[in-house]
Amino acid sequence: MKTNERNTDARSQVKVEGAQASTIRRGVTERQAQESLQKLGPFITRGQWHMLWKLCQQGEEQAHFRQMVQDLTTRIEVMPKTYETDGQGLNAVASLHYFTPAFDFYITEKDHTGNGTQQAFGLACAHEREIGYTAAVKVPVA
Known part of the structure; x- marks a missing residue:
């Protein structure tokens, strides 16, 4: 025992x-x-x-x-700043994902100036998929 x-x-x-x-x-x-x-x-x-x-x-x-x-x-x-994932194409990793019932935003880069909230680069999925820049301060509110 x-x-x-x-x-x-x-x-x-x-x-x-x-x-x-x-x-x-x-x-x-x-x-x-x-x-x-x-x-x-x-x-x-x-x-x-x-x-x-x-x-x-x-x-x-x-x-x-x-x-x-x-x-x-x-x-x-x-997370990568502006242009740091340039050329990676579909291999770029999304660091942030924002979503609503109608939209998905996959953010791969943040702005390199200030606190990174002026603009963001990534994939926006709505009615169509678009890759490009968006005003980062508007994304969380969407």
Whole structure:
């Protein structure tokens, strides 16, 4: 029986270590989440921003949402800027996807000036598919 007890203790210890590792990985502070949300603001709608802010502030899954906001902000910060995917054609990776019931926008590049919200390049799917530039500040509202 002592052998079984040791095995049970070892298994529970592994679970605890896994939970601690998860906590360390998802250790985004409230301030870091707020800074990320400020950077994320121009790329999402006002309603989405408020919901994410609320989810980062309260609830048992706030750590998850804080990490998600930081990950999305990092994705936007490192996404290609104007002309960096030139020549890649269909191999260009869409970093952002905006959608409505009637439209889909796949954004592959952001503007290289300012905070990247003046224009964006990508694929717009509506009645027809079009590749080109759009005013990035209008896309999240569409």
